[in-house]
Amino acid sequence: MNKMIYIIATIGKPFADLILYAGGMLNLLIEIIFSLPYSILRLNLILKEIYFSGVKSIVIIAVSGWFVGMVLGLQGYNTLERFGSVTMLGSVAALSLLRELGPVLTAILFASRAGSGMTAEIGLMKATEQIEAMSVMAVSPIKRIVAPKFIGGIIAVPLLAALFNTAGIIGSYFVGVTLLRLDQGSFWSQMQDSVDLHYDVINGVIKSAVFGAVVTLIAVYQGFVAKPTAEGVSNATTKTVVSSALTVLALDFILTALMF
Amino acid sequence: MDNQHDVKIVTHMQNDYSVIIENVTFGYDEDRPILKNVSLKIRQGSIVAIMGGSGCGKTTLLRLISGQIKPQTGSVTVLNHNISSMPNRDILHLRKRMGMLFQFGALFTDMSVYENVAFSLKEHTNLPECLIKKIVAMKLNAVGLFGTENMMPQELSGGMARRIALARSMALDPELMMYDEPFTGLDPISLNVSAMLINKLSNALNQTSILVTHDIESSFKIVDYIYFMADGAITSQGTPEQIRNTDNLAVRQFVDGEINGPFRFDYPAKLDYSKYLEGYYK
Numbered sequence: 001m002n003k004m005i006y007i008i009a010t011i012g013k014p015f016a017d018l019i020l021y022a023g024g025m026l027n028l029l030i031e032i033i034f035s036l037p038y039s040i041l042r043l044n045l046i047l048k049e050i051y052f053s054g055v056k057s058i059v060i061i062a063v064s065g066w067f068v069g070m071v072l073g074l075q076g077y078n079t080l081e082r083f084g085s086v087t088m089l090g091s092v093a094a095l096s097l098l099r100e101l102g103p104v105l106t107a108i109l110f111a112s113r114a115g116s117g118m119t120a121e122i123g124l125m126k127a128t129e130q131i132e133a134m135s136v137m138a139v140s141p142i143k144r145i146v147a148p149k150f151i152g153g154i155i156a157v158p159l160l161a162a163l164f165n166t167a168g169i170i171g172s173y174f175v176g177v178t179l180l181r182l183d184q185g186s187f188w189s190q191m192q193d194s195v196d197l198h199y200d201v202i203n204g205v206i207k208s209a210v211f212g213a214v215v216t217l218i219a220v221y222q223g224f225v226a227k228p229t230a231e232g233v234s235n236a237t238t239k240t241v242v243s244s245a246l247t248v249l250a251l252d253f254i255l256t257a258l259m260f
Numbered sequence: 261m262d263n264q265h266d267v268k269i270v271t272h273m274q275n276d277y278s279v280i281i282e283n284v285t286f287g288y289d290e291d292r293p294i295l296k297n298v299s300l301k302i303r304q305g306s307i308v309a310i311m312g313g314s315g316c317g318k319t320t321l322l323r324l325i326s327g328q329i330k331p332q333t334g335s336v337t338v339l340n341h342n343i344s345s346m347p348n349r350d351i352l353h354l355r356k357r358m359g360m361l362f363q364f365g366a367l368f369t370d371m372s373v374y375e376n377v378a379f380s381l382k383e384h385t386n387l388p389e390c391l392i393k394k395i396v397a398m399k400l401n402a403v404g405l406f407g408t409e410n411m412m413p414q415e416l417s418g419g420m421a422r423r424i425a426l427a428r429s430m431a432l433d434p435e436l437m438m439y440d441e442p443f444t445g446l447d448p449i450s451l452n453v454s455a456m457l458i459n460k461l462s463n464a465l466n467q468t469s470i471l472v473t474h475d476i477e478s479s480f481k482i483v484d485y486i487y488f489m490a491d492g493a494i495t496s497q498g499t500p501e502q503i504r505n506t507d508n509l510a511v512r513q514f515v516d517g518e519i520n521g522p523f524r525f526d527y528p529a530k531l532d533y534s535k536y537l538e539g540y541y542k
Binding site: 135 | 326328352353354355356358360362363364366367368369379380383384428429
């Protein structure tokens with residue numbers, strides 16, 4: 001009987017933890033939504049967050065986008081060459097980037113660069129009683145710290161994804177046209193023909209905004225629940241990156257199924 | 261030594277109480293209470309110390325008064341509001357009339373000294389920037405740190421950070437100030453200056469001050485009344501003079517700093533230390 005209880009408890013605990021985790025996040029999301037009317041007026045705080053999470057991520061996003069674009073150009077060229085369709089390279093690169101690679105990889109990079117930073121910042125603020133001090137000073141930490149980060153994330157990720165896509169397209173152009181001598185007219189005209197503004201570009205932007213919201217939510221939640229120790233904050237930042245990456249990939253599948 | 265202390269030294273003291281705690285029980289876990297049936301009253305304008313050994317529930321009591329936690333039983337009335345039954349939004353509003361000095365200052369590390377002190381003023385008032393600058397300068401001058409406006413918290417010593425935090429908590433001239441271990445880790449000069457500042461500011465603003473402290477010498481110089489806690493309950497209370505002359509063994513041990521007495525210094529280990537060294541336990 002005891003063994004049976006042990007087995008049920010062992011299997012049940014991860015589910016119970018998952019429900020608690022999801023409940024905690026939902027609770028935080030509701031608090032953030034109620035704080036939005038106040039926080040949206042604090043433009044200086046939102047701009048500060050966009051600067052820290054967005055502007056400071058420009059280099060990593062642009063460089064990553066450039067290399068991903070070059071790999072796409074190289075792989076695409078080699079594959080398309082077998083079917084005699086190398087002129088489709090521009091179209092393949094643009095659609096791959098706009099629909100999938102841009103939003104997904106940007107969100108994962110954002111989680112690694114900015115999300116982990118947000119978790120560490122909030123975790124350390126908690127450990128050094130700064131969150132408590134703010135609360136005792138009659139200022140809601142959700143309104144003052146969390147909501148501006150959330151809004152900043154929703155704005156920054158689509159902009160960073162646009163940068164990633166641009167750098168990626170330039171990277172594939174560099175490999176396809178400059179190095180492999182593909183006709184540049186074909187590259188651009190095929191891209192122009194196949195990419196639809198609403199269907200491809202806008203859907204990509206929506207995906208990025210959703211990913212931005214999810215990654216920021218995970219990051220701030222992990223910061224708030226982090227144990228106020230060095231090890232606790234370190235674990236929380238790791239959890240932010242891992243949870244964000246898995247959530248973004250799972251959500252990408254759902255959004256793709258709904259959108260395309 | 262009755263429950264309602266009758267301090268006669270503050271002439272402008274009014275008859276009402278800033279804090280009334282009645283039969284409060286609280287614990288983070290259901291089966292491990294930290295506060296057990298605690299009752300106390302703190303008169304407006306007085307300086308009161310809450311003393312006791314580490315882990316006796318002093319800081320928890322401060323958290324109850326500031327409304328960060330709510331009692332499981334009993335009531336907490338602060339500035340004529342029963343915060344035990346108040347919604348969080350109203351508690352947040354009431355906190356504009358309170359200030360708290362944290363043990364290590366808790367300055368916002370991404371803000372300069374000026375931004376830290378001006379924080380409450382910017383969040384809760386519509387004062388023009390030029391006026392906020394003057395108020396910040398006044399507050400910094402009051403703690404002897406005028407001229408440090410552009411410094412960052414990382415550039416300050418521990419004592420300076422504590423004084424900046426004091427200036428920050430005083431920014432809105434609160435009616436009730438709470439100090440969590442204000443004298444811990446300070447050098448003798450900073451310690452005396454801090455005690456003098458608390459006394460001066462409290463008298464100047466007719467402010468009620470609650471000090472959670474271990475420092476007997478410094479606090480006895482400035483406080484009107486002392487509540488002594490042990491194991492989550494108030495075991496003794498009185499004026500500094502009454503506490504000095506008490507025959508309560510726990511208080512005597514604490515005041516005299518004796519190792520032997522009701523307070524156990526050693527952890528109650530289940531194993532015998534000598535036998536452990538001899539390898540008795542496998």
